[in-house]
Amino acid sequence: MGYQEEPGPDGDPVKAAAQWLAFGGADKSRPVIPQLRSKFSLTTKSAVEAIREANLIRARSL
Incomplete structure (x- = not known):
């Protein structure tokens, strides 16, 4: 499984x-x-x- 720079099918x-x-x-x-703010046009709150969410993804992969 890789990452997507553009919003996924759900647009998030x-x-x-x-x-x-x-x-x-x-x-x-x-x-x-x-990096998150510029690459994905996120607010600071959304970047946090x-x-x-990234930490949860990593934890689930252990």
Whole structure:
């Protein structure tokens, strides 16, 4: 399973950002919130939600 830079079929950019983050799409040398905001046009609140969702995705994969 990979990530999607565009919103998925349900049109949720937060879920797409969470998948991107969970599967290693972020540049680890840069802060993640600005990356999420620019790549997925998220608000800061939505970026934090995506981080939380990414953490859940990672936890489920263990």
